[in-house]
Amino acid sequence: MDDGMAGGKSSLTWVVNISVVLLVALWLFPTAGLFISSFRTADQISSSGWWASMFPQEQNQTLRTARPGEDNIAEVNGVYQIDGNLFVAEGQAADIDAVQATISAWGTGSLNIDEYAPGDTADLGDGEQITVQANGDYVWTSPEPQSGRGQRVFTTAKTPPEFTLDNYRNVLFNPNNREGMAKAFFNTLTVTIPATIIPILIAAFAAYALAWMDFPGRALLIAAVVGLLVVPLQLALIPLLRLHNEIGIGKGYLGVWLAHTGFGLPLAIYLLRNYMVGLPRDIIENARVDGATDFQIFVKIILPLSYPALASFAIFQFLWTWNDLLVALVFLIDSSGDTTVMTKQIVELLGTRGGNWEILATSAFVSIAVPLLVFFSLQRFLVRGLLAGSVK
Amino acid sequence: MNPALLGLVTIVIGVGGCLAYFYFSNILLDKVIFPGTGPNAGRNINRAEKVRPWLFLAPAILALGLYLAYPVFATIWLSLTDRSQGNAFVGLANYRQMGLDPKFWEALRNNMLWLIVVPAASTAFGLLAAQLTDRIRWGSFAKSIIFMPMAISFVGAAVIFKLVYDARPEGTNQIGILNAIWLQFDGAIWSVVILRILPVVILLAIATLCAFLVWVFARPVLRPDQSRPGLINSIVRISAAVVTAVLVLACLLGALNAVTGTYPYGVPQQWLTIPVWNSFFLMIVLIWIQTGFAMVILSAALRGIPEETIEAAIIDGANPLQIFFSIKMPQISSTIVVVWTTITIVVLKVFDIVYAMTNGQWQTQVLANYMYDKLFRANDWGVGSAAAMVIMLLVTPILVWNVYNARKEMR
Numbered sequence: 001m002d003d004g005m006a007g008g009k010s011s012l013t014w015v016v017n018i019s020v021v022l023l024v025a026l027w028l029f030p031t032a033g034l035f036i037s038s039f040r041t042a043d044q045i046s047s048s049g050w051w052a053s054m055f056p057q058e059q060n061q062t063l064r065t066a067r068p069g070e071d072n073i074a075e076v077n078g079v080y081q082i083d084g085n086l087f088v089a090e091g092q093a094a095d096i097d098a099v100q101a102t103i104s105a106w107g108t109g110s111l112n113i114d115e116y117a118p119g120d121t122a123d124l125g126d127g128e129q130i131t132v133q134a135n136g137d138y139v140w141t142s143p144e145p146q147s148g149r150g151q152r153v154f155t156t157a158k159t160p161p162e163f164t165l166d167n168y169r170n171v172l173f174n175p176n177n178r179e180g181m182a183k184a185f186f187n188t189l190t191v192t193i194p195a196t197i198i199p200i201l202i203a204a205f206a207a208y209a210l211a212w213m214d215f216p217g218r219a220l221l222i223a224a225v226v227g228l229l230v231v232p233l234q235l236a237l238i239p240l241l242r243l244h245n246e247i248g249i250g251k252g253y254l255g256v257w258l259a260h261t262g263f264g265l266p267l268a269i270y271l272l273r274n275y276m277v278g279l280p281r282d283i284i285e286n287a288r289v290d291g292a293t294d295f296q297i298f299v300k301i302i303l304p305l306s307y308p309a310l311a312s313f314a315i316f317q318f319l320w321t322w323n324d325l326l327v328a329l330v331f332l333i334d335s336s337g338d339t340t341v342m343t344k345q346i347v348e349l350l351g352t353r354g355g356n357w358e359i360l361a362t363s364a365f366v367s368i369a370v371p372l373l374v375f376f377s378l379q380r381f382l383v384r385g386l387l388a389g390s391v392k
Numbered sequence: 393m394n395p396a397l398l399g400l401v402t403i404v405i406g407v408g409g410c411l412a413y414f415y416f417s418n419i420l421l422d423k424v425i426f427p428g429t430g431p432n433a434g435r436n437i438n439r440a441e442k443v444r445p446w447l448f449l450a451p452a453i454l455a456l457g458l459y460l461a462y463p464v465f466a467t468i469w470l471s472l473t474d475r476s477q478g479n480a481f482v483g484l485a486n487y488r489q490m491g492l493d494p495k496f497w498e499a500l501r502n503n504m505l506w507l508i509v510v511p512a513a514s515t516a517f518g519l520l521a522a523q524l525t526d527r528i529r530w531g532s533f534a535k536s537i538i539f540m541p542m543a544i545s546f547v548g549a550a551v552i553f554k555l556v557y558d559a560r561p562e563g564t565n566q567i568g569i570l571n572a573i574w575l576q577f578d579g580a581i582w583s584v585v586i587l588r589i590l591p592v593v594i595l596l597a598i599a600t601l602c603a604f605l606v607w608v609f610a611r612p613v614l615r616p617d618q619s620r621p622g623l624i625n626s627i628v629r630i631s632a633a634v635v636t637a638v639l640v641l642a643c644l645l646g647a648l649n650a651v652t653g654t655y656p657y658g659v660p661q662q663w664l665t666i667p668v669w670n671s672f673f674l675m676i677v678l679i680w681i682q683t684g685f686a687m688v689i690l691s692a693a694l695r696g697i698p699e700e701t702i703e704a705a706i707i708d709g710a711n712p713l714q715i716f717f718s719i720k721m722p723q724i725s726s727t728i729v730v731v732w733t734t735i736t737i738v739v740l741k742v743f744d745i746v747y748a749m750t751n752g753q754w755q756t757q758v759l760a761n762y763m764y765d766k767l768f769r770a771n772d773w774g775v776g777s778a779a780a781m782v783i784m785l786l787v788t789p790i791l792v793w794n795v796y797n798a799r800k801e802m803r
Contacts, residue, residue, distance in 0.1 A: 013528070016528055020521075020524050020528060020534050023521055024538065027540070028537050029569070033555055034552045037555065048565050049566060050567070051572075201406075202455060205414055205448045206448060213448070215442065215445040215446070219799065219802055223799055224456075225456070226798040227791050227794065227795045230787050230790055231464060234743075234780045235781075237463075238767055239466030253402070262458065263460070265456055266456065269452060293418065294418070294444055294448070295415065298448075319542075322545070326743050326744065330768070343547040346748075350551065367548055371544065372540065376536070382542075383688055387688070
C-alpha cells in the first residue's frame with residue numbers, strides 16, 4: 001500500500017507505527033488489567049492499581065511476632081528474649097533467606113505506623129522492648145516471660161512483584177466454590193456443544209437445497225432467511241417459553257439447545273449457502289450425469305468441500321452460545337439454579353460480591369479463556385466467515 | 393440423567409436423527425412414493441425431483457418458522473392482550489401504558505444515543521485501524537489484538553470495564569485506571585489542554601464532518617433541475633440530513649460545555665452513576681468489542697480496491713488525505729453501510745452490558761433491558777411485548793434494506 005508522500009516517508013511510517021502501538025495498547029489495557037488482577041491477592045488488588053504490580057510496591061502490613069511458647073523463649077542475662085523474623089512468622093516467606101521485602105518504617109501502634117526506622121528499638125512498656133531490622137528480623141525482650149499472642153508490629157515495606165495462582169485454585173477447586181464456577185463451566189460446555197453441532201447439519205441440507213436445487217419459491221425463501229437474520233431474538237422469549245412450558249420441555253437443557261438451534265439457523269443457512277453457491281458447477285453436474293443422487297452429492301461432495309464454511313459457522317455459534325446470557329436466563333436457568341452457566345454466575349458475583357475483585361477477575365477469566373483459545377487458534381476461519389457473512 | 397450424558401445423547405439423537413431423516417426420507421421418496429422404475433418411471437423421477445428440495449428444507453423451515461417467524465406474530469398478539477385479564481384483547485392499552493412510563497422514554501432516548509454513537513465510533517475506529525495496520529509489518533499481530541474482544545462475552549467485557557471504572561474513596565490508592573488518570577488532572581495547563589481544548593477540537597471536527605454530510609444528503613434534493621431524486625429517496629435524504637443537522641448542533645453544544653463546564657478535579661468519580669456520561673461509559677464497552685469486527689471487514693474491502701485507481705491519483709498529485717477521502721472512501725462505501733447496519737442491529741439488541749453493569753439504574757436504561765425488566769421482573773407480558781415490538785420496528789428498515797439488496801443481487 002503506497003499512498004505517495006515520496007518525501008517524509010520514514011517519518012510517516014513512524015507516525016503510523018506509533019499510532020498503532022497506541023491503538024493496540026488502548027485495546028489491550030482493559031483485558032490486561034483484569035488478567036493481571038486475577039493473579040494478585042485480595043490485599044494487593046485493593047491496595048494498589050494492577051499497573052503498579054510489575055514494580056516493587058510500598059505496602060502497609062500488620063504483622064505479628066511468633067506466639068510466645070516454651071520452645072522460643074530464651075533467657076539471656078536474666079532477660080527473656082524471643083527472636084525471629086516477622087515475614088517468616090507470618091508465613092509470607094519460608095525462611096530468612098527467602099525474605100524479599102525491605103522494611104522502610106515500622107511502628108507498634110495503629111495510629112503511628114511509621115514511628116521507628118529499621119534497627120530502632122521500641123519501648124512497649126513494663127520494660128518490654130522490641131527491635132526490628134529492615135529484613136524483618138526482630139528481637140523482643142522482656143523482664144518477665146512473654147505470654148499471650150505475638151507482639152503486633154505495623155510495617156511499611158517495599159515488596160517485590162508477587163503473583164499467585166491461589167485465586168484460580170480457590171475458584172476452580174475449593175470445595176466451597178466448586179458449586180459455583182467449576183460446575184457452571186461444565187454446564188456451559190453442556191449447553192454449547194450440542195447447540196453448536198445440531199444447527200450445522202440442518203442448515204447444511206437447507207443451504208444445499210437453496211444453492212443447487214431448482215424449485216419454485218427458492219428466491220422467496222432466501223429472502224426470508226436474510227430477513228430472519230436480523231429479527232431480534234427478544235421477540236421470541238415469551239412466546240417460546242410459553243410453548244416450551246405447554247409441550248412439557250419447561251426450562252432446561254433441551255429447551256436451550258432448541259432455542260440456540262433456531263436462533264443460529266439463519267446465519268448458518270446464509271453463510272453456508274453463500275459458500276456452496278461458489279463451489280464449481282462442473283463437479284456437481286458431472287456427478288449428476290454419473291447418476292449420483294442429491295443425497296450422495298451432498299454427503300460425498302458438498303459437505304467435504306464446504307469444510308471451511310462449516311468451521312466458520314461452528315466458531316461463530318460456539319462463541320455466541322458460550323458467551324450468551326439472555327437465552328440461558330430465559331430458557332435454561334430455573335429457580336433451583338442447578339443449571340446455571342458461567343455468564344450468569346459472573347453477573348451474580350458482580351451483584352453480590354462486587355468488591356471481591358480477586359474472585360470476579362478469576363471467574364471472568366475462566367469463562368473468557370476458552371473463547372480466547374478458540375479465537376487465537378482458529379482466527380482465520382472466523383475472519384473468513386465474517387467476510388462471507390457481511391460483504392456482499 | 394447427568395446433564396453431560398444428556399448432552400451426549402442429544403448430540404447423537406440430533407445428528408443421527410437428522411442424518412437418518414435425510415437418508416430415509418430420500419429412500420422413501422425414490423423407492424416407495426415415486427419409484428424410478430416401472431411404467432411411470434420418467435414421470436415419477438420428475439415428481440420426485442420436485443418434492444426433494446422440500447425434504448432437504450423441511451427441518452430448517454420448521455425450526456425457523458417455530459423459533460423466529462411464529463414468535464413475531466405471537467409477540468404482536470401478546471402486545472395487544474392483557475395477561476391479568478385472561479389474555480383478553482385490550483387493543484393498544486399496553487402501548488398507551490408504556491407511553492406513560494418515563495422509564496420507556498429514557499430507554500428509547502438512550503437507545504437512540506447508542507444507535508448514533510456506537511456504529512459511528514466503531515466504524516471510524518475500525519476504518520482507522522484497518523488503514524493503519526495495513527501499512528506496517530506487524531499489522532496482522534495488531535489486528536489480532538484489536539479483534540480479540542470479539543471473542544469475549546459481553547458479561548466478561550462488563551467485568552473488565554467495571555475494573556477500569558472502579559472508584560475508591562478519596563485519599564486511598566485508586567485501582568480503576570480511569571480514576572487513576574483522572575486524579576492526575578489538577579486544573580493546570582495540561583488539564584486545560586487535554587480536558588478542554590482537545591475535546592473542543594474533536595467535537596468541532598465531528599461537527600464539520602456532519603455539516604459536510606448534511607450538505608451531501610441535501611444537495612441532490614435541493615437541485616432545481618430534472619435530476620432530482622424520487623420521492624422516497626428524497627424523504628430518506630431529508631431525514632438523514634435532519635438527523636445529521638441535530639448532530640452538528642449537539643456537537644457544538646458539547647464543545648461549548650467543554651469550555652464552560654466545571655470539573656471536580658482531584659475527586660475520584662463513580663463513573664457509572666453520573667447520568668448521561670454513564671451511558672457513554674457503557675457504550676465504550678460495545679465500541680471496544682465491535683471495532684475489531686469493523687476493522688476486519690473494512691480491511692478486506694480496502695485491500696480489494698484496485699491499485700490502478702490509487703496510482704492514478706498519486707500521479708495526479710493527490711495527497712494521502714485526498715486519496716483516502718476521495719478515492720478509497722467512495723469505493724468502500726457499500727461495505728461501510730454493511731458494517732454500519734450490522735453494528736446497528738447489535739446495538740438494538742444490546743442487553744448483557746447494561747444488565748451486568750448498571751441494570752438500567754442511574755438513567756442508563758435501554759430498550760432490551762427495559763423489556764427484560766417488564767417481562768421477567770414485573771411479569772407484565774403486555775408491556776414487555778410492546779417494548780419488543782418497538783425493537784422490531786426499529787430493526788425493520790434494516791430488514792427491508794437487507795432483503796431488497798439480497799434480491800437485487802440474486803437477479
